[in-house]
Amino acid sequence: MFSVSEREQVLLAPYAFHSEKSKGRRYPETVHPYRGPFQRDRDRIIHCAAFRRLSEKMQVFTAEFGNYHRTRLTHTMEVVGVARTLGRALMLNEDLIEAAALLHDIGHPPFGHTGETVLDGLLLNDGGFDHNGQALRIVEKLEHRYADFPGLNLSRELLDGQAFKQSKNRTPLLEIQVVDVADSIAYDTHDVDDAMEIGLLSTDQLAQTTLWKHSVKRTKERWTNLDESEFRQAVVHDLIDTQINDLLQATRNRIQTSGIRSADEVLQITPLVAPSSEIAQQKSEVEAFLLEKVYRHPKIMVHRGRISHWIEILFDYYIKHPDELPSRYSGVLKHEGAKRAIADYIADLTDRTARFEAYRMLEKNESATIRPIENIFRS
Numbered sequence: 146m147f148s149v150s151e152r153e154q155v156l157l158a159p160y161a162f163h164s165e166k167s168k169g170r171r172y173p174e175t176v177h178p179y180r181g182p183f184q185r186d187r188d189r190i191i192h193c194a195a196f197r198r199l200s201e202k203m204q205v206f207t208a209e210f211g212n213y214h215r216t217r218l219t220h221t222m223e224v225v226g227v228a229r230t231l232g233r234a235l236m237l238n239e240d241l242i243e244a245a246a247l248l249h250d251i252g253h254p255p256f257g258h259t260g261e262t263v264l265d266g267l268l269l270n271d272g273g274f275d276h277n278g279q280a281l282r283i284v285e286k287l288e289h290r291y292a293d294f295p296g297l298n299l300s301r302e303l304l305d306g307q308a309f310k311q312s313k314n315r316t317p318l319l320e321i322q323v324v325d326v327a328d329s330i331a332y333d334t335h336d337v338d339d340a341m342e343i344g345l346l347s348t349d350q351l352a353q354t355t356l357w358k359h360s361v362k363r364t365k366e367r368w369t370n371l372d373e374s375e376f377r378q379a380v381v382h383d384l385i386d387t388q389i390n391d392l393l394q395a396t397r398n399r400i401q402t403s404g405i406r407s408a409d410e411v412l413q414i415t416p417l418v419a420p421s422s423e424i425a426q427q428k429s430e431v432e433a434f435l436l437e438k439v440y441r442h443p444k445i446m447v448h449r450g451r452i453s454h455w456i457e458i459l460f461d462y463y464i465k466h467p468d469e470l471p472s473r474y475s476g477v478l479k480h481e482g483a484k485r486a487i488a489d490y491i492a493d494l495t496d497r498t499a500r501f502e503a504y505r506m507l508e509k510n511e512s513a514t515i516r517p518i519e520n521i522f523r524s
């Protein structure tokens with residue numbers, strides 16, 4: 146049987162991160178006889194409660210918009226898929242990539258970036274709230290699954306990778322760079338698909354950005370008899386293929402030109418995993434379009450107002466009654482204060498539980514009311 150390091154010697158490029166070079170874990174553990182460190186990390190992430198909750202956390206759309214669209218969990222699985230494809234093609238450490246991709250959105254509070262913005266505002270003078278930082282709190286402190294240590298005791302490379310997502314102040318390993326671009330490829334593509342299915346974007350609008358226009362043209366050249374739904378799916382497939390092919394070619398060229406020979410050298414130079422400048426420019430055009438036409442669509446904005454109010458209701462309630470927080474937050478409450486403990490508690494909730502709890506708080510507190518949506522936008 147091949148050991149993990151023998152297997153990696155055969156399959157990985159010299160600039161990939163080899164598992165035997167891992168800086169290890171905060172609480173030292175014995176080496177597993179046949180699972181590499183990042184395989185163990187992957188399993189720890191999948192088995193933690195915060196990961197399971199992603200199935201009921203929104204990406205862009207909530208259940209009010211139907212049941213076609215991505216959730217935070219299915220988005221994560223798409224990122225894993227894209228990232229592993231890129232990683233294998235570039236001969237990188239797929240185990241590290243998979244674990245980092247599974248981890249990347251684990252700190253998201255309920256209601257996606259809206260929930261994050263509201264919590265950040267509520268903790269403005271108390272350190273703020275950021276989903277990347279929250280992921281680190283979850284895996285280092287908040288999860289309780291093992292008798293020997295708090296958190297999941299993940300490998301240092303995964304914690305460093307997640308810290309990079311928060312600060313972006315230095316070059317990370319190629320494996321972490323791959324997860325970052327895979328995230329962007331996944332959401333730029335699946336948000337188009339979801340928005341069209343929901344009816345926020347039309348087929349005609351697809352021709353309004355260069356990236357989409359090219360995919361539409363290629364799809365029309367290849368098929369002439371597709372109905373609207375089949376056509377949309379074919380365009381989406383072309384979009385994802387185009388971005389992956391471009392990224393692989395551009396990244397291979399940069400790796401070759403750089404002459405890097407080790408993962409250590411990767412850390413000393415500017416990031417190498419990125420699309421070509423042409424596709425990068427087209428992607429930012431798509432992102433600006435999505436921001437204006439989808440993420441700020443009036444239907445989404447109304448919903449955002451409602452969501453913000455639910456989070457504020459929960460926060461207000463627990464500021465007045467911190468002793469009613471579940472007992473697992475008592476350590477944070479004692480050492481880091483009520484606001485951080487409440488943020489940890491709210492961030493843990495799924496969309497459905499957050500909404501349910503907000504209504505329960507309202508029933509308990511007759512002086513508070515659900516504000517009309519118009520007022521939410523004015524305040």
Ligand code: MG
Nearest residue numbers: 220249250328
């Ligand atoms: Mg993501």
